[in-house]
Amino acid sequence: MTQTPIADRAKPGVQRAFSPATSRGARILLIALVLLSFGLRMWQIEAKSIWWDESLSLYRAQKSVPYILSNRIDFPGSSTTDLHPPLYFLLLHYLTDLSGERDLVLRLPSVAFATLIVPLLYALGRRLRGVRAGMLAALFGALSPFYLWYAQEVRMYTMVTALGLASVYCLWRAFTEQKWSWALGFGLAASAAMTTQYLFGLIIVCEVPLAFFLWSRPSTLSRGANSAQPQQRMKWIWGAAVLLVVLPILVYQALGIALWPQAGRWYVSPGIMVRDALNSFSLGLSVDLQQVWFLDIVFALVFVVGVLSIWQNPPRLTIQGDRKALFRGRGIGLTLLVGYIFIPIVGMWLYSLLSPLYMGSRYVIMCSPAFYLGLGVGIDALAGRRRSLGWLAGAVLVASMSMSIYRYFYHERYRTKEDYRSAAQFIVANERVGDAILVTAPENMTAFMHYYAGELPVGGMPPVSLAEKLDADELARQMAEWVHPYDRVWLVHCRTQHSDPDNLVTRWLDDHAMLLERKAFPSYGSPVTLSAYMPRSPIQGQTSAGVEAIGTFGDRLSLLDYAVRYKDFDDVVRGFSAREARDSMEPIESAGAIEPGKVVSAIFHWRPERELGNYKVSLRLVDSEGTSWAQRDRLPYMYYPTAQWPVGAQIYHEADLPIPLGTPPGLYHLQCWIYEADTGRSFSFQEFAGGQQDSFLDLGPLVVGEVQAGFPVDAFLPDGVQKTRLATVFGGDIELFAFHLTPSSAEPGEVLGLDLYWRARRAISRDYQVVINWEDERGTVWHTATYSPLGVDYPTSRWQAGAMLRGVLRVQVPEAALPGTHRIHLLIYAPNEEEFLWLRRGPIPWWGRDLSLAEITVQ
Numbered sequence: 001m002t003q004t005p006i007a008d009r010a011k012p013g014v015q016r017a018f019s020p021a022t023s024r025g026a027r028i029l030l031i032a033l034v035l036l037s038f039g040l041r042m043w044q045i046e047a048k049s050i051w052w053d054e055s056l057s058l059y060r061a062q063k064s065v066p067y068i069l070s071n072r073i074d075f076p077g078s079s080t081t082d083l084h085p086p087l088y089f090l091l092l093h094y095l096t097d098l099s100g101e102r103d104l105v106l107r108l109p110s111v112a113f114a115t116l117i118v119p120l121l122y123a124l125g126r127r128l129r130g131v132r133a134g135m136l137a138a139l140f141g142a143l144s145p146f147y148l149w150y151a152q153e154v155r156m157y158t159m160v161t162a163l164g165l166a167s168v169y170c171l172w173r174a175f176t177e178q179k180w181s182w183a184l185g186f187g188l189a190a191s192a193a194m195t196t197q198y199l200f201g202l203i204i205v206c207e208v209p210l211a212f213f214l215w216s217r218p219s220t221l222s223r224g225a226n227s228a229q230p231q232q233r234m235k236w237i238w239g240a241a242v243l244l245v246v247l248p249i250l251v252y253q254a255l256g257i258a259l260w261p262q263a264g265r266w267y268v269s270p271g272i273m274v275r276d277a278l279n280s281f282s283l284g285l286s287v288d289l290q291q292v293w294f295l296d297i298v299f300a301l302v303f304v305v306g307v308l309s310i311w312q313n314p315p316r317l318t319i320q321g322d323r324k325a326l327f328r329g330r331g332i333g334l335t336l337l338v339g340y341i342f343i344p345i346v347g348m349w350l351y352s353l354l355s356p357l358y359m360g361s362r363y364v365i366m367c368s369p370a371f372y373l374g375l376g377v378g379i380d381a382l383a384g385r386r387r388s389l390g391w392l393a394g395a396v397l398v399a400s401m402s403m404s405i406y407r408y409f410y411h412e413r414y415r416t417k418e419d420y421r422s423a424a425q426f427i428v429a430n431e432r433v434g435d436a437i438l439v440t441a442p443e444n445m446t447a448f449m450h451y452y453a454g455e456l457p458v459g460g461m462p463p464v465s466l467a468e469k470l471d472a473d474e475l476a477r478q479m480a481e482w483v484h485p486y487d488r489v490w491l492v493h494c495r496t497q498h499s500d501p502d503n504l505v506t507r508w509l510d511d512h513a514m515l516l517e518r519k520a521f522p523s524y525g526s527p528v529t530l531s532a533y534m535p536r537s538p539i540q541g542q543t544s545a546g547v548e549a550i551g552t553f554g555d556r557l558s559l560l561d562y563a564v565r566y567k568d569f570d571d572v573v574r575g576f577s578a579r580e581a582r583d584s585m586e587p588i589e590s591a592g593a594i595e596p597g598k599v600v601s602a603i604f605h606w607r608p609e610r611e612l613g614n615y616k617v618s619l620r621l622v623d624s625e626g627t628s629w630a631q632r633d634r635l636p637y638m639y640y641p642t643a644q645w646p647v648g649a650q651i652y653h654e655a656d657l658p659i660p661l662g663t664p665p666g667l668y669h670l671q672c673w674i675y676e677a678d679t680g681r682s683f684s685f686q687e688f689a690g691g692q693q694d695s696f697l698d699l700g701p702l703v704v705g706e707v708q709a710g711f712p713v714d715a716f717l718p719d720g721v722q723k724t725r726l727a728t729v730f731g732g733d734i735e736l737f738a739f740h741l742t743p744s745s746a747e748p749g750e751v752l753g754l755d756l757y758w759r760a761r762r763a764i765s766r767d768y769q770v771v772i773n774w775e776d777e778r779g780t781v782w783h784t785a786t787y788s789p790l791g792v793d794y795p796t797s798r799w800q801a802g803a804m805l806r807g808v809l810r811v812q813v814p815e816a817a818l819p820g821t822h823r824i825h826l827l828i829y830a831p832n833e834e835e836f837l838w839l840r841r842g843p844i845p846w847w848g849r850d851l852s853l854a855e856i857t858v859q
Contacts, residue, residue, distance in 0.1 A: 026131050030122055030138060037118045037142035041111040041151035044409060046103040049421035051525050052495055054154035055447035056082070058106060061092035062446075068093060075442045075499075087195040088156035101450065106154040113162040114151035118142050120165045121372055127172060128315050128336060129377045137376030140397065145284025145404035146361075146368060156196050157365045163193035164203045165369045168336070171207055175214035176317055193366075202344035203366055209339060213331035214317070268358040270349040277341065280361035281371040283400060286408035295400045302393055303371060306378030307337050337377070340370030418494055419521035420444075423530045424451035425715075426519065427490050431456050432601040432656045433565050433573050434487030440506065441499030448492055455571060456490075461505045470504055479508045483535040487654065488516065491533065495526040509533050517638050538637065540605070540650040549607065550578055551697070553674045554683030557615070557642075558607040560650060562699065564670060566600040568592040569705055581700030582689070593705035596663045597715075601656040602672065602699055606636075608645045615642040618673040619657040621702065623792055627808055629668065632657045635677065661716050662757065662806035664794040665706045670699040707803050713737060716804050717757055724841075728851060730828040731837030734768065734789070734796070735759045736851070737804075741811075741824070745857040748817045752856070756807040756826075758789065760799040766830055767795045768837070772811060773825040773850065776818070783814045786829070817858045825850040 022030075050058065060068055060082065068086045072079060091109055099105045121141040125134030141147065150157040167189035174182035190207070193200040279289050282299035289296075314329025344367050351357050375397065383390025408414050416422075427437060435456050439445050442460030449458065459482060462475050483489050493506055509515075513533035521528045549558040565575030574592040594600055602619060614635070621630040635641060636653045645651055657670070673696045675682035685697040717723065721738040728736045740755040756770070774783035789796055790807035799805065811824075827850045828837040841847040 022126065022131060026135065029135060030119060033122075033135075033138050033142045034115060034118050037147075038111065038115045040142070040148055040405065041114050045107055045111065045152055047409075048152065048416045049419055050103065050106070050154055050447055050450060051418035051420075051523075052444060052447055054106070054417075055444070055450065057089060057092060057154045057156075058101065058450060059446045060086075060089040061096050061106075063093075065090065065093065078442075078499075084156060084197055085195045087192060088159050091159075092154070103154075107152055110153060110155065110158045111151045114147045114158040116162045117147065117158070117165060117369065120162065120169055121369060121376070124165070124169050124172065124336075124369075125373050125376045128310070128333065128373060129313075129380055132383070133373075133376040133380035135376075136379050136394065137372045140372040140375050140401070141369070143398060143401040143405065144281075144368070144372065145286055145401055145408060146280045146365065148405060148408060149285050150362065150365060155362070157362050160193050160197040160200055161366045161368060163189050163196060164200055164366045167193055167203075168207065168210070168340075168369075171211060172214060175211065197366070199344070199348070199363060200366060202347040203340070205347060206335065206339045206343040210332065210335045213328045213335060267352055267356050268349075270345055273345050273349065273358060273364065274342075276361040277345065277364045277367065277371075280365075281368045283404040284408065285361070286404050286411065286414050292400075295396075298393075298396060298400070299375065302378040302382075302397065303337075303374040304378070305381055306374035306376070307334070309377055309381035310334065310337060337370050337374045341367045414524050416523045417525040418447065419523045419528050420447045420492075420494070421451040422521045423492055423528045424448060424453070426530060427452065427456070427492075428454040429658055430599060430656065431490075432488070432599045432654075433567060435490060436483075436486040436488075437490045437492060438482070438505070439492045440494070440503075441496045443498060444492070444494055455567075462500055470500065470502070472504055475504055476508055479505065480512070483509075483513065483533075486535060489513070489533045489535060491529075491531040493529040493531065506531075514538065514637065515639050536652075538640065538652045539646070540652050542646075542648050542650070547607070549688060550582070551685055551687040551689075552609065553685050553697075555686070556609055556612055556683065557674065558609055559685075559697070560605040560607055562605065563603045564600060564699055564702070565603070566594045567598055569595050576700055591703070593665075593703040594659055595705050596659050596707060597661045597711065599656050599658050600670065600702060601654050602670065604653045604655065604672075606645075606651040606653060608642070608647050608649065608651070610647055612642040612645055614677040615674055616677045617653070617655050618671075618675065619655050620671045620673065620696075621657060621659065621663075621668050622671055623666070623668055625792075625810075627791065627810060629663055629808060630657055630660055659704060660718070660806060661711055662707065662804050663704050664790045664792050664805055664807075665704050666792055666794060668702050668704060670702050672697040672699055707800075707805055710802070711804070713804070716806075721755065721757065722854075724851075726842030727840070729761065729840045730768075731830075732840070733761055733764050733766075733837070734828060735761055736826075739826075739853060741854045741856075744854070745859060746813045747859050748813050748815045750813050752811040752813065754807075754809040754811045754853075756789065756809065758805045758807060760796075760801055760803045760805075763801045764796045764799045766832065767797045769829045769831060770807075770809065771827040771829045771836070772809075773827065774814065774817070775823045775825060777820055777822075781825075783816070785811070787811075789828075813856070813858060819858055822856050822858055824853045824856060826853050827851070 056073065059073065068089050071082050071086060073082050074080075088109070092106065095109065096105060118138045118141045122134040122138035125137035128134075147158060147161075167186050170182050170186035170189055173179070174186050190200075190204060194204070275289075278300055279287070279292075279296050282296050283292055310333030311330055314326065314333045316329060317325065317332070341364075345364060348358055348363065357363070379390050379394045379397070381390075382393050431454050437448075437452070437456050437458040439448050439458065439460045440462075442463060445458070445460045452458065461479065461482065462470055463478070489509070491506065491509060493503075496503060496505075509531070513535045514537065516532040516534055518529065518531045521530070547560065549560050550562070552558045562578045563575060564581070565573060568574045569592075572592070574594070576591050600621075604617075616633050617636055618631060618633040620628050622628050632655070634655065636651075636655070655672075672685075673682055674685075682695060684693055684695050686693045687697075717738050721740040723738040724736055730736070735758065737757040737759060739757065740753075742753050746752060754772075768789060770787045770789050772785045772787065773781045775781050787809045788794075788807075790805055791809045794805075829835075830837065836849040838845075839847045839849055839851055
């Protein structure tokens, strides 16, 4: 490719690099690549929960500025020095102060710096070889799965990479253009990179020979050099001065890392480092090396072609083309492509001989720009010899990177790194009065608390120094003291190799408490395991047959007593006893209302009258029409089935039922059903006091409070519902998020369940009705029925702006329905105005008036 010199407007004798000009089309293409890079890095940026490494960044960002500058990390009983200097954490500190701690906010700096790498690759590649090579390097940087991985991580790796590349670019221009501003830019960028990650010092080592080859000498300058030139060359001292102020302090701090505990670090050979770097730079971390090694070889070959091309055709910095200029050009090219990668790796290996340091390819990410520059030059060289060969090689590389990107977003293995979010959400959805949370180990607390939005007390165990030998007896005493006040303890367990390598906390709970349930959340990193324990035995001693009971299920299981408890809107513990409920089935004034989204629990005291089978207990929330709004069926104890309960013993059992978000306010009743787990056969409840017998036990009335707005839509919509793909709004007032109709096949007279998930777009002053039209196979509407939008007495005129409500309609298949397929349509009717509301779908303001929901097969 022909190279065109930049117009030289400097004084005579000032050196200029030969660099092709960027055309308008190239600028547009570069902007497109930058936007592509930004879009990829922002796509699903909050899909993966933060993991332990990211939580360290959040932990430091949450502290005060003096604390961040101290570089300390303090866990209960432990104080350590962080492996990374403070600049990134200061940036994160001020950003979170302004914008909060959402995952999007936390990851935004990583995205910004990963995007900045793209134009820097182009600028440096253009000077190294030409516009096409620079554009190709920018393309590979934009598509890099490695950059994507760390752009969506709350760590400093993309920041140090971008700042390092910026320092190299400024160094190039400082020496080739002899401007103090570029020299100062180099000093600032290098200092910022060094205060972002200590390992950047290895890049500075690489920049020393690069500066040597970039340094202009009188014999290599164009004719007309004069005595003023040495004065021009001294302008680089501005940058060196800035760097020298920062460097000694940071080198001293970096050497102190050798004294840091070596848990999780071990010696790694330079060969493994090179292998990790090649695979990560090529295809990132979302592939299996054993399956894609041949693609890594393709990337390596293209890179080698780029290095050979630079040797044969090095960058030109002067007008003259003598041997010294050739030597300098080759030195620049090889330092930038080969030294940029291998000098830091060798330096890291030498340091590891003193103290193990390498902990994965993220430690060499700062070297990666050289690889993409080499790929760009390699493809450019291949295209220069044979265009089709260059296109083919480039297509293979792009396709390989795209495959890795797809796996990163959609392969189950890479769905998340450590799933604290799911663990926290599961607890929030199931926590009840008397619960507490224990996190192992304390260093995992920040990651868990970032997602936990509940109200339970949270503690960390064991509170000891990292990598220090645990005193098992002392830990046992602390554990017994900690769990004693609570009825149920949730244990969040993940990566305990630092604080509890022998899992003493989990083992103590397994030995001294009853395991109620255990749920694992798999991930790419360490799996998060959530366990629930009851600190006391459920057997509360033997009772005589003469002890008065409330009633019995099937003459098998007597109920001695029960109580219902929950928290109201003010987080005050409310509830009622069996006596209060049996005396009156009207709402109990002292009980208060429960908020949708919270959990109501029922505490039972059972007595087996004879040997039992395997039974399940079902708690149900029903309205006055008998419609079920919530139901949870479970074994009383997963690992202590009713078949093992001793006859005559008093058994303690607590069942719970989450009240779904969107449940309309009103009066409901809490029911208890008991049935055989294997057959589903239920037992009727015989009440002793009044002799009343029913299929269930009515535990008492429960008032659900006024619906509160502000919860996320994902929490509102359960799994299995059919979402409306476009915004579905009736009359500008009511939006339908989703629906669920079951069953899809029925006989005439059978009742279908239709769940509707609504949101009030604004405060509604009118009362609306839902109209269901039945349409036959010929398209004729042959039956119409009218319902309340929620199926209960809570008219739309009471809906507040933003309120999200769930409706449960009991739709009866008309007796006159003929066998065949029928389609159900939904409309909203305003009876006072005697009109149907217009339906807006997505961008279409007047879609019609009816929404086609589903097909029903009538048998």
